[in-house]
Amino acid sequence: MKKHRKHAKLTLRNNGDFGPNEVAFVGVKCGAILDLVTKISAELHARVKIAYADASHGKDNIAPVFDTYTYHASGDTIISSDIKKNIFNERIRFSNYDLVLVNGNHFPAKKQIVFLDPEKENSIEKRIEQLNDVQFFIRTQKDFEVFSCLKEKYPNYKEIPVYSINDISAISIHILQLVQQEVPKLNGLVLIGGKSTRMGEDKSQLSYYGIPQGDYTVQLLENKGLETYVSVRADQKAENRKTIEDAFVGLGPFGAICSAFRENPNEAYLVLATDLPYVSDELLKTLLKKRNPKKIATAIKGKSSKFMEPLITIWEPKAYPVLLSYLAQGYSCPRKILINSDVEIVEVEDDLIRNVNTPDEFENIKQELNTLK
Known part of the structure; x- marks a missing residue:
């Protein structure tokens, strides 16, 4: 007979009476x-x-x-x-x-x-x-x-x-x-759990470089020595990948980030979406070099953009209570947290963080990439 568990089994934060350190x-x-x-x-x-x-x-x-x-x-x-x-x-x-x-x-x-x-x-x-x-x-x-x-x-x-x-x-x-x-270990987190409504098909399966973009993104992070997880929905599979299932259902990327911290609140995550085909090894190298664990996040921002890009961001463990406090107020926008928090900002050229949401954008960027080869 299976023993009844009164409470969910969660990973505890490594705390003393006041904090982790x-x-x-x-x-x-x-x-x-x-x-x-x-x-x-x-x-x-x-x-x-x-x-x-x-x-x-x-x-x-x-x-x-x-x-x-x-x-x-x-x-x-x-x-x-x-x-x-x-x-x-x-x-x-x-x-x-x-x-x-x-x-x-x-x-x-x-x-x-x-x-x-x-x-x-x-x-x-x-x-x-x-x-x-x-x-x-x-x-x-x-x-x-x-x-x-x-x-x-x-x-x-x-x-x-x-x-x-x-x-x-x-x-x-x-x-x-x-x-x-005590600087937290940094992991990679690739987001493939979106519905891709505007694209009409799974954006993580689109190919810009000869393999599905989800696999390409995982490789980018693993090549930087990061243990990398794939964020998935409950009904979604990611063969041969370490996965973190969405425990905050219906909250999009915000829920994926919270789910990663729920899995392990003691480690940081470099969160990366799969609809950013111009994200490169060099851009990640710059982001990692600029990581500032003193702040809740280190985020990429296009030079002409007003706001940071939350899905090319290193989220530190100290961000988890902040995320949950915004959720308690009814907000599930990770960008709103970056805008209103003490964040390390890394500015890059705007083209490096262009994202792809529609079939026309996909075809245009594929042509651009082929031209650059």
Whole structure:
């Protein structure tokens, strides 16, 4: 008898209490942690989207009876709200960040950076069970030794890097390396699940280069070393291909992108439609070179076009909550998300991203391509 499953089996995002990549500072006063976070962020903010999680030290604080959002044209927004910490809410709140730095005096995190401060040895001993993935030590005094409890927990402690608290550059570089190690793997996603209503036949089966365009597009992505999936409808087959079935039915490309993230929310996807016959190896090389994981997407735009092309775009995992939030508002247009989000834009010649929707366009472009041979 088949066992009844109450909930759908979904792939979980690799999260800590705040986000996928979080690091707690432990073993020094809170003011010193904030000072270091401020200096590190000044070094890294252009390359890494950083958040800081701390606890309020106000003993008499009272949650407001109404929430206040104070906006400034610069982007500086101050929020006063009745919000209690809840890991499921925090993971959404911090999902857009590459790195969450945490005050480890108040909250644990998946990774830790430990200060060697002679006044805080007891504090480290109390938290020793939380220190399960120490990245490096920071000395507050020259030549201060590693605590005995840390030597016991980490017999290889001599292999763990040690920095001076004043060596901001070295500390920042090490933290940048931690972020770079967590850059999501990039896959390819070829969209062949459309109905091709205007064309009258499956656009992925049209041939511009001697093979079906769906196969040609897969080859373009695989030649770039990308594990490539084909997005299909439930009633559709793609022989000898890794497929992702549309789980968001009736939403077109938007649903295909969401379905890919539902399959694996921890990896990025270079999404490519099959009605773009001028997309080339060189164009993909340019897109990959310009990939910016700090932003939710890296998108191609024609030089004379007002808008990005969402179906020649690298969508990062941090885009998934954004996609779902737009869907909750009744929008299923991936271009609308690109227009209204922080996106890396790669401009190319307009002809490189011409798409084909009708039989006449197909015949005209085939003739153009034959002329170019």
